[in-house]
Amino acid sequence: MKDCSQCIVRNRAICSGLDIHELDLLGRQGRKQKIAKGQTVFWEGDDVVVVANVIEGVLKVSMSMSDGREQIVGIVFSSDFIGRPFGQQSPYSVTALTDAELCIFSRSTFDSFARQHPELEHKLLRRTLTELDRAHEWMLLLGKKSATERVATLLLEMSVRLGETGCTVDNGALDTFELPLDRQQIGDVLGLTIETVSRQFSKLKADGVIHLPDRRTVSILNRARLQDISAAA
Amino acid sequence: MKDCSQCIVRNRAICSGLDIHELDLLGRQGRKQKIAKGQTVFWEGDDVVVVANVIEGVLKVSMSMSDGREQIVGIVFSSDFIGRPFGQQSPYSVTALTDAELCIFSRSTFDSFARQHPELEHKLLRRTLTELDRAHEWMLLLGKKSATERVATLLLEMSVRLGETGCTVDNGALDTFELPLDRQQIGDVLGLTIETVSRQFSKLKADGVIHLPDRRTVSILNRARLQDISAAA
């Protein structure tokens, strides 16, 4: 890798706490890699040989059962971190939902670098803690919310997180955005079937809460109403 | 707090990486506190003023919606850590399921101590990462598993985690144990109603997989079968 200081996620990724010297050191260990949409970066159950920062693109983190049932347990965006540091087996798979670019490190290299650079571990800790908060929020959704509430929650969440990833200037929630997930994947995030998701989309559209110009893009027409429907805590 | 070196969770809590000097320093900041069963340690949405190690007892970590629906997002045992370091608001409530004893720190004190002691942050990071793994596993359960599978999974999980907390010598999974949760709470962990949980218990009992000597205690008669039913990944 040549120059971390020019990296577009420089200020948002976990590397952001490092000084120029450390950044250079870490940079030597990493390599950029492009991942095509649909490609899996690593598989559930495999040995964790690498971890990575997401430079560009959207990926899903998923777990599945022996009979094929799959749950998406996370969606990661530009500047997010993927992989399981300090672990032997990967508990999940990571797959690109869009074409993506990663900054990849061998896990063992990363682990020992992290141990020698508390600032990096600190950033990773903070990130893991927010990730855990998000997981908890999602457990509430999966355990207690109705189909309508789940879909509304997802739309709001995507609106916010796509807004955060710096595609826009203002960093605010987007009113119109393109979903990086197809209907099946939305079902797999929400613990619903594709048909139920579709019906809820249709209903929200019929109620004038959202507009669906095409399969993938969503326009929020009435955010307050959507928040209401999502039964936000 | 007088003497951390004598603490019963000394070797399992996040303090375990600290040397005697550091341990003494940290010990001066903490205080032990007994919590009665049913008492809430801190509330969802409140400012996080404290964090704590669990010395003894079992507590639930829960999130709830404005209309009262509640999801238990975690169960913590002896030597586990509770509270949200580096955060403003607590995203969840923590309530004692049994009488408990905590080792409490002011969050700001803990935060700055942690930042000055990378070994502590490292332990906390590892713990947070396994906590996240567990949350992911539970998302799979909540999103994709049937009622029977959920109950079977919970029983196995409790069997293992109660076994780990050092109540026994061998640290293995227990075949007979007392549930720290009542039926309503089991429902709140599994995303089911109390009636469905009860029906599944009765069914497992009728099938000879488990035995229920009284409301709270469970005896696993056929672990292999239970594992099968749980649809473990």
Added chain:
DNA sequence: CGCTCCATTGACCTTCGTCAAGTTCGGTGG
């Protein structure tokens, strides 16, 4: 002995999943 609190069980109903057509969109080739 009887009261209270859980837990269990039963009957019924709602929500969501399943199965099976359609329909739309986007891409490809004529």
Added chain:
DNA sequence: CCACCGAACTTGACGAAGGTCAATGGAGCG
């Protein structure tokens, strides 16, 4: 530019799993 093709999505009819409501059971305690 238009026709066609396939994949993804939508819609409908039906059924099953689990929720709801209500009655019953049973253990612990005064």
